[in-house]
Amino acid sequence: xxxxxxxxxxxxxxxxxxxxxxxxxxxxxxxxxxxxxxxxxxxxxxxxxxxxxxxxxxxxxxxxxxxxxxxxxxxxxxxxxxxxxxxxxxxxxxxxxxxxxxxxxxxxxxxxxxxxxxxxxxxxxxxxxxxxxxxxxxxxxxxxxxxxxxxxxxxxxxxxxxxxxxxxxxxxxxxxxxxxxxxxxxxxxxxxxxxxxxxxxxxxxxxxxxxxxxxxxxxxxxxxxxxxxxxxxxxxxxxxxxx
Numbered sequence: 001x002x003x004x005x006x007x008x009x010x011x012x013x014x015x016x017x018x019x020x021x022x023x024x025x026x027x028x029x030x031x032x033x034x035x036x037x038x039x040x041x042x043x044x045x046x047x048x049x050x051x052x053x054x055x056x057x058x059x060x061x062x063x064x065x066x067x068x069x070x071x072x073x074x075x076x077x078x079x080x081x082x083x084x085x086x087x088x089x090x091x092x093x094x095x096x097x098x099x100x101x102x103x104x105x106x107x108x109x110x111x112x113x114x115x116x117x118x119x120x121x122x123x124x125x126x127x128x129x130x131x132x133x134x135x136x137x138x139x140x141x142x143x144x145x146x147x148x149x150x151x152x153x154x155x156x157x158x159x160x161x162x163x164x165x166x167x168x169x170x171x172x173x174x175x176x177x178x179x180x181x182x183x184x185x186x187x188x189x190x191x192x193x194x195x196x197x198x199x200x201x202x203x204x205x206x207x208x209x210x211x212x213x214x215x216x217x218x219x220x221x222x223x224x225x226x227x228x229x230x231x232x233x234x235x236x237x238x239x240x241x242x243x
Contacts, residue, residue: 020206027053034121047124051099058095058099061199066208067210069096071214072215076216081149082181083184083189084101085230086157087241088159089165089199090164091199103155104156105127105154106125107142107158107177108122108130109130110131128142128145130142147184150180160177161174164196165196167196175229182221188229190216190233191213192213193212194241197211216237
Protein backbone atom coordinates (compact mmCIF):
# COMPACT_ATOMS: atom_id res chain seq x y z
CA UNK A 1 0.00 0.00 0.00
CA UNK A 2 2.73 2.56 0.82
CA UNK A 3 4.43 1.84 -2.52
CA UNK A 4 1.13 2.38 -4.33
CA UNK A 5 0.60 5.67 -2.54
CA UNK A 6 4.13 6.75 -3.45
CA UNK A 7 3.54 6.00 -7.13
CA UNK A 8 0.23 7.86 -7.09
CA UNK A 9 1.85 10.81 -5.33
CA UNK A 10 4.63 10.97 -7.90
CA UNK A 11 2.11 10.72 -10.73
CA UNK A 12 0.08 13.54 -9.21
CA UNK A 13 3.17 15.77 -8.97
CA UNK A 14 4.06 15.01 -12.58
CA UNK A 15 0.58 15.96 -13.75
CA UNK A 16 0.59 19.17 -11.69
CA UNK A 17 4.03 20.04 -13.06
CA UNK A 18 2.77 19.50 -16.62
CA UNK A 19 -0.19 21.79 -15.96
CA UNK A 20 2.20 24.37 -14.52
CA UNK A 21 4.43 24.35 -17.60
CA UNK A 22 1.46 24.69 -19.93
CA UNK A 23 0.28 27.79 -18.05
CA UNK A 24 3.87 29.03 -17.76
CA UNK A 25 4.31 28.97 -21.54
CA UNK A 26 0.95 30.69 -22.09
CA UNK A 27 1.78 33.46 -19.60
CA UNK A 28 5.25 34.08 -21.08
CA UNK A 29 3.98 34.14 -24.67
CA UNK A 30 1.08 36.48 -23.94
CA UNK A 31 3.03 38.92 -21.77
CA UNK A 32 6.04 38.93 -24.12
CA UNK A 33 3.75 39.73 -27.02
CA UNK A 34 2.16 42.57 -25.05
CA UNK A 35 5.62 44.00 -24.25
CA UNK A 36 6.61 43.86 -27.91
CA UNK A 37 3.42 45.63 -28.97
CA UNK A 38 3.81 48.28 -26.25
CA UNK A 39 7.54 48.72 -26.77
CA UNK A 40 7.06 52.45 -27.31
CA UNK A 41 6.09 53.01 -23.65
CA UNK A 42 8.57 54.49 -21.13
CA UNK A 43 10.87 51.89 -19.62
CA UNK A 44 9.45 52.13 -16.10
CA UNK A 45 5.90 51.42 -17.20
CA UNK A 46 6.97 48.69 -19.61
CA UNK A 47 8.98 46.96 -16.91
CA UNK A 48 6.02 46.97 -14.52
CA UNK A 49 3.92 45.33 -17.23
CA UNK A 50 6.59 42.73 -17.90
CA UNK A 51 7.14 41.99 -14.21
CA UNK A 52 3.44 41.26 -13.84
CA UNK A 53 4.12 38.12 -15.90
CA UNK A 54 6.69 37.03 -13.29
CA UNK A 55 4.09 37.60 -10.59
CA UNK A 56 1.58 35.50 -12.52
CA UNK A 57 4.11 32.69 -12.93
CA UNK A 58 4.66 32.60 -9.15
CA UNK A 59 0.91 32.59 -8.49
CA UNK A 60 0.43 29.78 -11.00
CA UNK A 61 3.27 27.84 -9.38
CA UNK A 62 1.50 28.03 -6.04
CA UNK A 63 -1.87 27.02 -7.49
CA UNK A 64 -0.62 24.09 -9.56
CA UNK A 65 2.35 22.77 -7.55
CA UNK A 66 1.56 24.03 -4.04
CA UNK A 67 4.87 25.90 -3.78
CA UNK A 68 4.70 28.90 -1.47
CA UNK A 69 7.27 31.61 -0.77
CA UNK A 70 8.48 33.04 2.54
CA UNK A 71 10.71 36.13 2.60
CA UNK A 72 12.64 37.48 5.57
CA UNK A 73 14.97 40.47 5.89
CA UNK A 74 12.94 43.00 3.90
CA UNK A 75 14.10 45.67 6.35
CA UNK A 76 17.64 45.30 4.99
CA UNK A 77 16.79 46.72 1.58
CA UNK A 78 18.28 50.17 0.86
CA UNK A 79 16.17 53.01 -0.51
CA UNK A 80 18.22 53.28 -3.68
CA UNK A 81 19.58 50.80 -6.23
CA UNK A 82 22.03 48.11 -5.13
CA UNK A 83 23.75 44.99 -6.38
CA UNK A 84 22.05 41.77 -5.31
CA UNK A 85 24.26 38.69 -5.01
CA UNK A 86 22.20 35.49 -4.87
CA UNK A 87 22.93 31.78 -4.95
CA UNK A 88 21.64 30.04 -8.07
CA UNK A 89 19.75 26.74 -7.75
CA UNK A 90 16.90 26.83 -10.25
CA UNK A 91 14.85 28.86 -12.73
CA UNK A 92 12.68 30.16 -9.90
CA UNK A 93 15.06 32.91 -8.79
CA UNK A 94 15.48 34.32 -12.30
CA UNK A 95 11.78 35.14 -12.26
CA UNK A 96 11.09 35.93 -8.63
CA UNK A 97 14.10 38.09 -7.84
CA UNK A 98 13.59 40.34 -10.83
CA UNK A 99 9.97 40.86 -9.80
CA UNK A 100 10.69 41.30 -6.09
CA UNK A 101 13.57 43.76 -6.47
CA UNK A 102 12.17 45.74 -9.39
CA UNK A 103 13.27 47.91 -11.02
CA UNK A 104 16.16 45.55 -11.62
CA UNK A 105 18.36 44.31 -14.43
CA UNK A 106 19.73 40.80 -14.50
CA UNK A 107 22.93 39.49 -16.05
CA UNK A 108 22.12 36.78 -18.59
CA UNK A 109 23.42 34.93 -21.64
CA UNK A 110 23.01 36.89 -24.87
CA UNK A 111 21.56 33.80 -26.55
CA UNK A 112 18.39 34.15 -24.46
CA UNK A 113 17.54 37.35 -26.34
CA UNK A 114 17.28 35.37 -29.57
CA UNK A 115 14.35 33.26 -28.36
CA UNK A 116 11.22 34.34 -30.29
CA UNK A 117 8.79 36.45 -28.23
CA UNK A 118 10.39 35.61 -24.87
CA UNK A 119 13.76 37.03 -25.82
CA UNK A 120 12.23 39.96 -27.68
CA UNK A 121 10.21 40.93 -24.63
CA UNK A 122 13.25 40.41 -22.42
CA UNK A 123 15.18 43.03 -24.38
CA UNK A 124 12.81 45.72 -23.13
CA UNK A 125 13.86 44.96 -19.54
CA UNK A 126 17.38 46.28 -20.19
CA UNK A 127 19.20 43.13 -19.10
CA UNK A 128 22.98 42.92 -19.14
CA UNK A 129 23.45 40.37 -21.90
CA UNK A 130 26.92 38.85 -22.11
CA UNK A 131 28.70 36.67 -24.66
CA UNK A 132 30.30 33.83 -22.70
CA UNK A 133 32.54 32.86 -25.62
CA UNK A 134 34.52 36.08 -25.07
CA UNK A 135 35.23 36.29 -21.30
CA UNK A 136 37.37 39.43 -21.52
CA UNK A 137 34.71 41.36 -23.41
CA UNK A 138 32.00 39.94 -21.11
CA UNK A 139 33.76 41.26 -18.00
CA UNK A 140 34.21 44.70 -19.55
CA UNK A 141 30.57 44.82 -20.64
CA UNK A 142 29.29 43.70 -17.24
CA UNK A 143 31.21 46.47 -15.47
CA UNK A 144 30.17 49.22 -17.90
CA UNK A 145 26.54 48.15 -18.32
CA UNK A 146 26.11 47.35 -14.63
CA UNK A 147 27.29 50.78 -13.57
CA UNK A 148 25.03 52.41 -16.17
CA UNK A 149 21.97 50.47 -14.98
CA UNK A 150 22.65 51.50 -11.38
CA UNK A 151 22.97 55.14 -12.43
CA UNK A 152 19.61 54.80 -14.17
CA UNK A 153 18.06 53.67 -10.87
CA UNK A 154 17.96 49.94 -11.56
CA UNK A 155 19.32 47.43 -9.11
CA UNK A 156 21.51 44.72 -10.67
CA UNK A 157 20.90 41.04 -9.91
CA UNK A 158 23.96 38.81 -10.11
CA UNK A 159 24.28 35.05 -9.68
CA UNK A 160 28.01 34.91 -8.90
CA UNK A 161 28.21 31.12 -9.18
CA UNK A 162 27.68 31.63 -12.91
CA UNK A 163 25.52 28.53 -13.30
CA UNK A 164 22.90 26.59 -11.37
CA UNK A 165 24.07 24.19 -8.68
CA UNK A 166 22.00 21.50 -6.90
CA UNK A 167 20.31 22.28 -3.59
CA UNK A 168 22.55 21.65 -0.62
CA UNK A 169 25.65 22.91 -2.39
CA UNK A 170 27.23 26.29 -3.06
CA UNK A 171 29.63 26.95 -5.91
CA UNK A 172 32.56 29.32 -6.04
CA UNK A 173 31.65 32.98 -6.47
CA UNK A 174 33.02 35.21 -9.22
CA UNK A 175 33.74 38.79 -8.13
CA UNK A 176 32.14 40.64 -11.07
CA UNK A 177 29.02 41.64 -9.12
CA UNK A 178 31.05 43.07 -6.26
CA UNK A 179 33.23 44.94 -8.76
CA UNK A 180 30.12 46.56 -10.24
CA UNK A 181 28.90 47.63 -6.79
CA UNK A 182 32.29 48.99 -5.78
CA UNK A 183 32.70 50.91 -9.04
CA UNK A 184 29.24 52.46 -8.71
CA UNK A 185 29.57 53.11 -4.98
CA UNK A 186 26.44 51.17 -4.00
CA UNK A 187 25.78 48.51 -1.37
CA UNK A 188 25.73 44.77 -1.92
CA UNK A 189 22.70 42.86 -0.68
CA UNK A 190 23.29 39.10 -0.23
CA UNK A 191 20.31 36.83 -0.86
CA UNK A 192 20.02 33.16 0.11
CA UNK A 193 17.24 30.78 -0.90
CA UNK A 194 16.47 27.07 -1.10
CA UNK A 195 14.40 27.08 -4.32
CA UNK A 196 16.35 24.12 -5.67
CA UNK A 197 14.66 21.85 -3.13
CA UNK A 198 11.28 22.50 -4.79
CA UNK A 199 12.01 23.71 -8.34
CA UNK A 200 14.75 21.13 -8.79
CA UNK A 201 17.78 21.87 -10.95
CA UNK A 202 17.44 19.99 -14.23
CA UNK A 203 14.28 18.19 -13.12
CA UNK A 204 10.79 18.39 -14.60
CA UNK A 205 8.71 17.52 -11.53
CA UNK A 206 8.17 20.18 -8.87
CA UNK A 207 8.05 19.35 -5.16
CA UNK A 208 5.41 21.01 -2.94
CA UNK A 209 6.60 23.10 -0.01
CA UNK A 210 7.74 26.58 0.93
CA UNK A 211 10.72 28.32 -0.64
CA UNK A 212 12.55 30.40 1.96
CA UNK A 213 14.34 33.52 0.74
CA UNK A 214 16.53 35.51 3.13
CA UNK A 215 17.66 39.07 2.41
CA UNK A 216 20.90 39.90 4.20
CA UNK A 217 22.18 43.15 5.68
CA UNK A 218 23.77 45.65 3.29
CA UNK A 219 27.50 45.22 2.70
CA UNK A 220 29.39 48.52 2.43
CA UNK A 221 31.64 48.48 -0.64
CA UNK A 222 33.79 51.53 0.14
CA UNK A 223 36.65 49.80 1.96
CA UNK A 224 37.23 46.16 0.99
CA UNK A 225 38.32 44.75 -2.35
CA UNK A 226 35.84 43.16 -4.75
CA UNK A 227 37.19 39.70 -3.89
CA UNK A 228 36.84 40.27 -0.13
CA UNK A 229 33.33 41.67 -0.60
CA UNK A 230 32.41 38.60 -2.63
CA UNK A 231 33.69 36.27 0.08
CA UNK A 232 31.74 38.22 2.72
CA UNK A 233 28.54 37.75 0.73
CA UNK A 234 29.28 34.08 0.07
CA UNK A 235 29.93 33.38 3.75
CA UNK A 236 26.62 34.99 4.74
CA UNK A 237 24.73 32.98 2.10
CA UNK A 238 26.50 29.78 3.13
CA UNK A 239 25.59 30.30 6.79
CA UNK A 240 21.95 30.93 5.91
CA UNK A 241 21.85 27.75 3.88
CA UNK A 242 23.60 25.86 6.71
CA UNK A 243 26.39 24.70 4.41
